Amino acid sequence: MKDSYARLLKAARELKGARNEAAVAVLLDVSKQALHNWKSRGVPRKNLVEIEARIGAYPTWIATGEGRMSTGLQADQPGDPFIQEVVSAMRSMSSEDMRLMAELCRKISRKERHLAKTESMHVPRGLASHPTHHAAASPYWADRRVIERRQADNPNWQGVKDRRRYEGSLTHR
Structure with a gap:
């Protein structure tokens, strides 16, 4: 158990420059008491991923000592x-x-x-399931926020039917 704590301190010192246990506690955002408990009980497995994110040491290396300490x-x-x-x-x-x-x-x-x-x-029911709707076919209507604004501005908005009418008017200009 104490080995994982020693490896944690070594990783914090080598990878992040932590000089003492208090600096490691600040680096990991845990209390000094929790860190002190890890000294006798070992580093909890549930904290290993967070330690990897904050220090950069592999969880397997901290827990078992096997493999590399980090990608480095x-x-x-x-x-x-x-x-x-x-x-x-x-x-x-x-x-x-x-x-x-x-x-x-x-x-x-x-x-x-x-x-x-x-x-x-908030995607209109007819538009979400319609097979012809995709961003490449109509970049203007691909943005769902535009669709929501259309629906808010016009309560009688017909979804796919209005989209086809709009796109048709663009091609015939």
């Missing part, structure tokens, strides 16, 4: 220069900046899921 892109490895630039920028970030970036990513993904959920709820 080195500067001399061939690869996309953009990826190397992003990795070097992230290495130079403070732990507070990384925490804020992680929070921002979580908020963005929550908003995207919420937006996708609300958009799928």
Whole structure:
């Protein structure tokens, strides 16, 4: 059990520059007491994925010591220069900046899921199941928000029938 804790500290020190247990607690966003409990009980398996996201160490390596500690892109490895630039920028970030970036990513993904959920709820029944509707055929009508606005502006909106009429008028101009 203590081995996984020691590997966690080693990974935090080597990959993120954490100097002591308090820095590791801040880096992982856990209390010092919880981290102290991990010392005697071992690192909980449910936290391994979060640790991977925050530190970059493989969960298997922390739990068992087998395999590599991390992917660890080195500067001399061939690869996309953009990826190397992003990795070097992230290495130079403070732990507070990384925490804020992680929070921002979580908020963005929550908003995207919420937006996708609300958009799928408001698609007119006839349009969602119609086989001829796809974005390549009619880019103007592919945007569901436009469809919703049409329906809100005109309560008598007929869905696919009106779309065909609109597209037909565009081709005959």
